Every structure is written in C-alpha cells, then in structure tokens.
Amino acid sequence: MRRAMSFSPNKYKTSFNSMPNKDVLKGDWLPNISVDCVIFGFQENHLKVLLLKFRNNEIWSLPGGFIGKEEDADEAAKRILWQRTGLENIYLQQFHTFGDLKRNIGAIEKHEEINLAMGRSNEDLKWLSHRYITIGYYALVEYSKVKVTLNDVSDDSSWMDVDQIPSLFLDHTEIVKTGLAHLRSSIDTKLAAFNLLPETFTMSELQQVYETILGKELVRTNFQRKMLSLDILERIEKKYSGGAHKAPYLYRLDKKKAEAFLTSAS
Amino acid sequence: MRRAMSFSPNKYKTSFNSMPNKDVLKGDWLPNISVDCVIFGFQENHLKVLLLKFRNNEIWSLPGGFIGKEEDADEAAKRILWQRTGLENIYLQQFHTFGDLKRNIGAIEKHEEINLAMGRSNEDLKWLSHRYITIGYYALVEYSKVKVTLNDVSDDSSWMDVDQIPSLFLDHTEIVKTGLAHLRSSIDTKLAAFNLLPETFTMSELQQVYETILGKELVRTNFQRKMLSLDILERIEKKYSGGAHKAPYLYRLDKKKAEAFLTSAS
Known part of the structure; x- marks a missing residue:
C-alpha cells in the first residue's frame, strides 16, 4: 500500500526523521480528532495488546492521544508510541478511522468518573468532552524491547491476550478487533x-x-x-x-x- | 473486513436507513475534519473518476464535504455521494485518512483564488482556511445511473479516465491513487x-x-x-x-x- 507508513522489519526499520517536538508535547491540539494505537506484541505464543488502566479506576483503554496543530497525524501516532513504549522505529500502520456519533455516547460521564477519581478539574473535562473522531493505528513491536511509561491519567498497564481483553473504554474493544482483522489481512502482502x-x-x-x-x-x-x-x-x-x-x-x-x-x- | 460499510452489489444493496437530515445539510460542522470521495464508474472499458471544477477556475477536485456535528462520518460520506450523484445505495468504503500537515500547504491561497473568482466573502474563506484532516472513501457506481448535481462552488463536472487525471486540488491526486490501490487490493476479497x-x-x-x-x-x-x-x-x-x-x-x-x-x- 502506498500509504503504509514504512516497511520496517527488524534491524532495517525506516527511522523517524525527527523526535517529537517539545512544543507539540506541551499541547496545542486539534479539537475533535484523536489517535488510538493497538500495540501488538508476541509473548509465549500469545498475541498480546498493550492496555492502560485509568488512575483510581478499573477502566482499561488503548494508548492514545491528540494531534498537535502543527503535527502530521502519522507523526502524532509515532510520538504516542514512543511516549508509551520508548521505541522509535516500529512498524506502524493506519487501519481505520472511527467516526460514529455513538462512539461518544457516555463519554462525558466516563470522563467525569475518571476525573473525579483522579481529583482533576473541570477544565480537563471540558477538553475531553468534545466529540472525537479517532484514527486507529496498529503497531507491531518486539515484546521484550518495550519499556512501558504510563501517561498522567494512568496508574497501571498490562499486556493482555488478544482473546481475553475485557470490556474497554468507549469503542476501544471494537478498535482492537478491527485492527486485528487488518493485521490478518496484511500478513501475506506486507510481511x-x-x-x-x-x-x-x-x-x-x-x-x-x-x-x-x-x-x-x-x-x-x-x-x-x-x-x-x-x-x-x-x-x-x-x-x-x-x-x-x-x-x-x-x-x-x-x-x-x-x-x-x-x-x-x- | 468488519468495518466495510456494506456489501451491496447491484439489486441487493444494503439500504441507508435514513436520508440526510435537512438540519445537517444547513450545516453545523466539525472543524478540521473533511470527507473526500473517489467515485469510480466504468464506461466503455475505462475506469473513470467523477471530478468537479471550481466555479470560474480551472481547478478540479474530488467531491467532498464536511461532517455534521451530529452526524456519523460514514453518514456524511453517504450524504455527499447522494448530493452529488442522486444515488442512495452505493458501495462505499473508507480507505485512508490523510492527516499530513503539508496537505494544507497553499490551501489558503487556493481558497482565496477560488473565493475571489466566485465573488465570495472572506467569511467563507475563514472557515475553509482551517487545517483539514480528510477521511477518504471510495464509491463504486453504475455509471449510467449517475445524475451529477454540482455543489455551490462548482460549475462543471467530468468523468475522467483514471489514467489521465490532471493535477488536482490540494492532495486529491494522491487520494485518487491511494483509493485505486485499495480498490485493487479488495477486488478478490470483497467482490x-x-x-x-x-x-x-x-x-x-x-x-x-x-x-x-x-x-x-x-x-x-x-x-x-x-x-x-x-x-x-x-x-x-x-x-x-x-x-x-x-x-x-x-x-x-x-x-x-x-x-x-x-x-x-x-
């Protein structure tokens, strides 16, 4: 596929030209658009997905984030992966954009619950209560090389077996399933x-x-x-x-x- | 693919549950996100793409539009197709989201040129000068059934041979190429x-x-x-x-x- 981000098995991965810009990290984000990453790893003959748990909650979600106003969507996905895994040169593939209205049903309530548990302000909630259309990417990583770094709203992470994923935040369960279907369909043509x-x-x-x-x-x-x-x-x-x-x-x-x-x- | 919009060859196409909502047509749109449609038709052994020409300009573009604040992204694509072709039940497939910063380079100048030629106000320009991330969909239609309706910024349309497309607005040439690659790769699995x-x-x-x-x-x-x-x-x-x-x-x-x-x- 022309738009595949890179072909990068193993040692000869396409390198990222630039590390995430600190100004972008501070955040001046596009409203209404997010990125969610299905990070696949392989451990003891199981296909695993990296999930984060919201702080003081039992709600699990995919690692995700927003797109800087001066940042490519693909660069945002690379940055989010780097921030969570410490890995730079990983195989990353955009697979589907999730734009249903219903994906946001209950989102404000979920965010209220999460914010309350974390003692965060309503200012944070206001930003998060937008309707988001999210661009799904999947990444394939060498499990042993990942050093997970939590983000500021998470207090735990877990590599969960793709067959045993609990009910996730918003439509993240559907995002995992769709990502897996795309991975399967690209196993022959994209190695x-x-x-x-x-x-x-x-x-x-x-x-x-x-x-x-x-x-x-x-x-x-x-x-x-x-x-x-x-x-x-x-x-x-x-x-x-x-x-x-x-x-x-x-x-x-x-x-x-x-x-x-x-x-x-x- | 789980997220394929519908399988709908010929007479047994999945019907759209609702026609576009008039309130959505009046427009209260998500900022920063658009939809562009590569509409493929087959005529005299040529694969054609439907293009629109901006009013009083020689700039050709894909049919596209915005997503209502209360509208699914997929529904927006269906609405845009219906508005331009008069067709309801067409095969429609989201294939890639284009989020590079550089796709907007020169966009404001292009829009200024277009607005000037049409005698439109700066208010219109302001809206259009946002950075847009666009969701690409392709549609497959029976050429003979299409009745093209121009939008308010177009004064001509053309079915152009996919091999002979001129340089298009912004990154629309790349969108056509990427759409065609996806169509090719789905010819066996999706009929x-x-x-x-x-x-x-x-x-x-x-x-x-x-x-x-x-x-x-x-x-x-x-x-x-x-x-x-x-x-x-x-x-x-x-x-x-x-x-x-x-x-x-x-x-x-x-x-x-x-x-x-x-x-x-x-």
Missing part, C-alpha cells in the same frame, strides 16, 4: 508478522507467529515451503550445538529481497 | 468489481472490469474458471437470439452465495 520477531528466528517460531495472528494451525511442511518460496529469508550458518539433536536452522529476513517482494506485492 | 456492473452481465464484461481495475490483461479461460469456482454466479437462461452466432451467457450474482463468500473471506 507484517516479521515485525513481532527478533532479528533471527527459527522456522518454527515464525510459524507460531503466523498461527497466532491467523488464529489457526498451519501444516508445517506447507508453511515452510511457502515461506521459502517467497525468497525473502536468509539462512544463517549453524553453530555446533554440542547436543544430540540437530539444532534447527536460524533465519533472518534478507532486507533487499523483502523490499523487492513488498514492491511487487503492492 | 468490489461487481458494483460497477449492471444486474446482469456477460463473462466478457466481467473480465473487462477486472482487467481495467487491475490495469492488466487476464487469460480468458483462467479468469472464467476462477470466477465460476467462487460459486457466486447465477447463469441466466438464454433467450433465443435469432442470430447466426451463439449469444454469450448472461450472469448475475447470487445474493446468498456472495454473502457467504464474503463472510468466509473476511
């Missing part, structure tokens, strides 16, 4: 799954990521044949393992071949 | 192409639509085999043609089978 893995991986680890995203088992021989036929993988020389069993081959993505594949697939 | 055809069609007409959208020739026997294997087409009994040559079979989509296919593909 999205590789962004969840470290630089080197076994074929079995790769298959587990695919199976977890797709939510179904795949036949090992077929999967391996398909992956090798894409001609994007580099097999790394085996080190002597000393064990009785053959160590599995390690692979990594071949940068140039992967880019050629993506160009031809788009 | 999008059928929305460009009348209720009944020959296999050859169907192939022409596919070839035009994809921008490449397809092998006739393979295409026919693939289409029949989807098990979504109903072959209509031939009428006696009276001619020396065999008349080609006519087909139409089988509603239930098409829906089952879409459910399994999403």
Whole structure:
C-alpha cells in the first residue's frame, strides 16, 4: 500500500526523521480528532495488546492521544508510541478511522468518573468532552524491547491476550478487533508478522507467529515451503550445538529481497 | 473486513436507513475534519473518476464535504455521494485518512483564488482556511445511473479516465491513487468489481472490469474458471437470439452465495 507508513522489519526499520517536538508535547491540539494505537506484541505464543488502566479506576483503554496543530497525524501516532513504549522505529500502520456519533455516547460521564477519581478539574473535562473522531493505528513491536511509561491519567498497564481483553473504554474493544482483522489481512502482502520477531528466528517460531495472528494451525511442511518460496529469508550458518539433536536452522529476513517482494506485492 | 460499510452489489444493496437530515445539510460542522470521495464508474472499458471544477477556475477536485456535528462520518460520506450523484445505495468504503500537515500547504491561497473568482466573502474563506484532516472513501457506481448535481462552488463536472487525471486540488491526486490501490487490493476479497456492473452481465464484461481495475490483461479461460469456482454466479437462461452466432451467457450474482463468500473471506 502506498500509504503504509514504512516497511520496517527488524534491524532495517525506516527511522523517524525527527523526535517529537517539545512544543507539540506541551499541547496545542486539534479539537475533535484523536489517535488510538493497538500495540501488538508476541509473548509465549500469545498475541498480546498493550492496555492502560485509568488512575483510581478499573477502566482499561488503548494508548492514545491528540494531534498537535502543527503535527502530521502519522507523526502524532509515532510520538504516542514512543511516549508509551520508548521505541522509535516500529512498524506502524493506519487501519481505520472511527467516526460514529455513538462512539461518544457516555463519554462525558466516563470522563467525569475518571476525573473525579483522579481529583482533576473541570477544565480537563471540558477538553475531553468534545466529540472525537479517532484514527486507529496498529503497531507491531518486539515484546521484550518495550519499556512501558504510563501517561498522567494512568496508574497501571498490562499486556493482555488478544482473546481475553475485557470490556474497554468507549469503542476501544471494537478498535482492537478491527485492527486485528487488518493485521490478518496484511500478513501475506506486507510481511507484517516479521515485525513481532527478533532479528533471527527459527522456522518454527515464525510459524507460531503466523498461527497466532491467523488464529489457526498451519501444516508445517506447507508453511515452510511457502515461506521459502517467497525468497525473502536468509539462512544463517549453524553453530555446533554440542547436543544430540540437530539444532534447527536460524533465519533472518534478507532486507533487499523483502523490499523487492513488498514492491511487487503492492 | 468488519468495518466495510456494506456489501451491496447491484439489486441487493444494503439500504441507508435514513436520508440526510435537512438540519445537517444547513450545516453545523466539525472543524478540521473533511470527507473526500473517489467515485469510480466504468464506461466503455475505462475506469473513470467523477471530478468537479471550481466555479470560474480551472481547478478540479474530488467531491467532498464536511461532517455534521451530529452526524456519523460514514453518514456524511453517504450524504455527499447522494448530493452529488442522486444515488442512495452505493458501495462505499473508507480507505485512508490523510492527516499530513503539508496537505494544507497553499490551501489558503487556493481558497482565496477560488473565493475571489466566485465573488465570495472572506467569511467563507475563514472557515475553509482551517487545517483539514480528510477521511477518504471510495464509491463504486453504475455509471449510467449517475445524475451529477454540482455543489455551490462548482460549475462543471467530468468523468475522467483514471489514467489521465490532471493535477488536482490540494492532495486529491494522491487520494485518487491511494483509493485505486485499495480498490485493487479488495477486488478478490470483497467482490468490489461487481458494483460497477449492471444486474446482469456477460463473462466478457466481467473480465473487462477486472482487467481495467487491475490495469492488466487476464487469460480468458483462467479468469472464467476462477470466477465460476467462487460459486457466486447465477447463469441466466438464454433467450433465443435469432442470430447466426451463439449469444454469450448472461450472469448475475447470487445474493446468498456472495454473502457467504464474503463472510468466509473476511
């Protein structure tokens, strides 16, 4: 897709040209528009989503934020991800904009509840009680590299299994589901799954990521044949393992071949 | 895709529950957010896009508009399509939101030029000189059914060949390209192409639509085999043609089978 933010598996991720501007962080925001991020990570064969809990509340939500008046929407999404995870060069994909009126039903009451629990002023509430149309992005991160930083309205975070997410703030449950559907549909054409893995991986680890995203088992021989036929993988020389069993081959993505594949697939 | 607005080829399109609200038409709009529509039609084996020309200017643009403060974003897109084409039940798909700062570079000057040529007041300019993030939708229409109605800032419209579009207003050229890429990528999973055809069609007409959208020739026997294997087409009994040559079979989509296919593909 022309508008995909970047193709950036592993070590050769497109770098962000500029770190978030401090003036933008202080905030002079566009009204009525927000950004919400579905941050996917892969841990112990489970696909996880990073969620934040509102301070002194049991309400969980996606990491999100607003767009500076002098900031690209995509840059806002990158900034929000950097602020929450400490990661700069992550695979990020805009997938859908949520503009239903009903997504804001009950929003003011929710915000009142949250503000009350946090002892915040009505000034904050006034800003938050706008109707928001939110742009959904999903990110794929290496779970082990994330250092979660809470924002000023959160007091806890959690990586929750995508199949076991509780009822979330506003329409965030729907945003997660829609993001997952888009991730699934882009697994073949965008090589999205590789962004969840470290630089080197076994074929079995790769298959587990695919199976977890797709939510179904795949036949090992077929999967391996398909992956090798894409001609994007580099097999790394085996080190002597000393064990009785053959160590599995390690692979990594071949940068140039992967880019050629993506160009031809788009 | 869960968020696809509707699957609505031909006669069994999902109907819009409500016609645009007159109060919304009078306008109390969300600031900073707009909607732009890439309306695709198929005419004489060409894929066309409906464009509007600003009054007393040679600047062409996509049909677009704003979102009412009490209106869903999707409803706004439907309303704008209805206002410009007279069509209610058309296939409509949100595909990308354009939020770069640079899309507004020169926008005020462009609007000044347009307003000046139309003899409009600075009040209008003030509203239009906001920074806009625009939600892109594409629509697939039966070309012959469209009755174009100009808006109050346009004095001409044209169905332009998608390969021969002039430089458009702001980033509208990029919006068309991105919309086309999304249409191409959804041709198999969403049966999008059928929305460009009348209720009944020959296999050859169907192939022409596919070839035009994809921008490449397809092998006739393979295409026919693939289409029949989807098990979504109903072959209509031939009428006696009276001619020396065999008349080609006519087909139409089988509603239930098409829906089952879409459910399994999403």
